[in-house]
Amino acid sequence: MKWVTVFLTCCILGSQYHLWFAKGGWHDMWRLENEVTAQETENNMLILRNNALSAEVKDLAEGKDAIAEIARVDLGYIQDGEIYYRMVDARRGN
Known part of the structure; x- marks a missing residue:
């Protein structure tokens, strides 16, 4: 009976x-779950970035306000009839 x-x-x-240590066992399942969680997080970040880019493309395609804003910020664009004021910090002498 003891030998049985x-x-x-x-x-x-x-x-x-095989359940615990072999390929396809619990250890692999836990590793894959962690990889899926990391991939879902990355996908969500990319979805947010894509939504922001889509909104920017839509603004550029539909209106001139977005184009004018980009020109003002990046190129220093000033429209006709506007007055440009430059604020200089007196402490720095610029």
């Missing part, structure tokens, strides 16, 4: 080895 118990225990442990 030892034999059955060895069989159970042997069958559990």
